[in-house]
Amino acid sequence: MMGLLESAYVIGRRDFTATVFSKAFIFFLLGPVILLGVSFLLGGVGERMARQDMRSSVAVIASEAEFNAIEAAQTRLAPAFQDYERVALVHAEPDYVIAAQIDDLLESREQRIVAVLTGGIDRPRLTGAISETSNVRDQMQLVVEEARQARVLARAGAAPSPIELEFVEVAESAGSIASLRTTTARAAQMILFMLTVFLPAMLLSNFVEEKSNKVIEVLTAAVPIDAIFLGKLFAMLCVSLVGIAVWVFAALLGLAIWPPESLFDLTAPAVGWPLFILLVLIYYCANYLLLGAFYLGMGSQASSVREVQTLPIPIMVVQVFIFLFASLAVGSYSGFVGIAAAIFPFSSPLAMVSLAAQAPELWPHLLAIAWQALWAWLSVKLAAGFFRRNVLKSDSGSASTSALGQGSTA
Known part of the structure; x- marks a missing residue:
């Protein structure tokens, strides 16, 4: 087990440094920042113009x-x-x-x-x-x-005067808080979904590129296939976390320089903001590992860049349906749909992050994290098994066939 983790660490460190310290990664970081900046600028101008036109x-x-x-x-x-x-x-x-x-x-x-x-x-x-x-x-x-x-x-001699409505503010209302927390839950689900829609796709192009350059054959001869998949998966997870950290810093800097007139008011989640942010980060990692292992399994079967370009489309459609299934759990987390969404591995992170916003109990999150970690490990094992049976076996078979052909010619 220690040898597997050490090999995975070596593969992961290699992929992480090769990706982060590249020019393409800088453009990858700047792309969403520029896109969001232009979107906010055009959105504000367009909204002002639309209000004038309407x-x-x-x-x-x-x-x-x-x-x-x-x-x-x-x-x-x-x-x-x-x-x-x-x-x-x-x-x-x-x-x-x-x-x-x-x-x-x-x-x-x-x-x-x-x-x-x-x-x-x-x-x-x-x-x-x-x-x-x-x-x-x-x-x-x-x-x-x-x-x-x-x-x-x-x-009549009675000039109209504005009526002052007496307002009594209470500390909290269970109904209003429950309703507002669903907004926080849906916002957290949307953030996780948007981040994991395009970030795991980097695994596909990276894996197919190394397959075409015969780098994978060299790696499989040196370390176990499970270590290759595990190392690549965690390396790209760390790369995505670096990207998210840069984007969050850019967003906070933008809000500090250009403070908006009003921010979207999110009610404090049931577990509190510090623990909720930690759970969002954990469930993002779990969601990335689950989807990333699935992407690796699909990428191991692809043999060309053209196949890589077509694979994310059906996978994204499946992700949309998973997101819709998990969104049904918001507001009914204790019902059949909520429990089913929490048990199903690929919708479990989205369902559990909504539970963190609506319910203060912590023990379901411990079970869910262990459950998702188990399925992430099984997904890696399954993807490595597919690669071992369908790719390496065919390569060895073709190599033996060519060797027999050369022997008969001699």
Whole structure:
């Protein structure tokens, strides 16, 4: 056993240093950072432009006093709407021919008016290319009703004043915390899924490259095949952890330099943030080892780079279904689906990380970690067995055949 681990350490150290201290790894690290930076930049600009494009404008043909009353009513109702949902009011003084004025306003391309309100507060009429159930119609109806009620109160001598809602804050609510923790669980599942979608694919190209260069034949002659697979798997796991550390540091640096207006609020998990982060890291390693062993087994059967390029597609489809299966366990971790997702080896890390966010018990994680470690070892053994039977056996057979051919020729 010690000889196997020592051989695996030698293979792993060789692959780790060869990968980390290469120019391709630098571009591998910079790729997601640049992609995320451009995505955030384009996303922020696109969201701002989309909000401007989505905001509707309504022209109000009324006197200045009536328009001010309608605008004041909209201001009082503004907290009930998002910024991009709130209708932009455009004042237009009444003309001699109202119908022609309505047509001119609706045909104006500069103001982008979708509807025109006429009749003031007493006889409101909304004309435009909108449906009866549109947000613009409902919002304008609320605004006109608010303006009418404010006018009635003003005539009665009771000026409308904002009502202060008394708010009583409690320390916590079991229902709200359980609901919010599911958001934390789904976020952790998504992070694990996104990281393990493309990182184990590096094992395929690395393995096939060494097969084509006959490096694997030299390694198999020196160390056991199990040690080769184990060393390569842990080496690429360490490479991925280095990449994740760089990306996390870049993300924290970006947040420190350009702090966002608001961050996505994640409720503290049931086991607490320090232990939850540790469990996320452990389950990521388990998920990587399980999928990485599967990738190694598939890569050992591939004989060309073209096959390597097609293999990740069906594997990714399987990963998506596993992710969907594990996501069903969120909120029902004690039910049949939750237990089944925790037992199934390839969905167990995703299911257990959601359990850490929702339940404070720690003993299920000890069992799950041992269970996943067992299956990771069995996956490595199985992949090495496939390689030993299907690849090395065929190579030895072809070598013996060629030797017999040479002997008969002599």
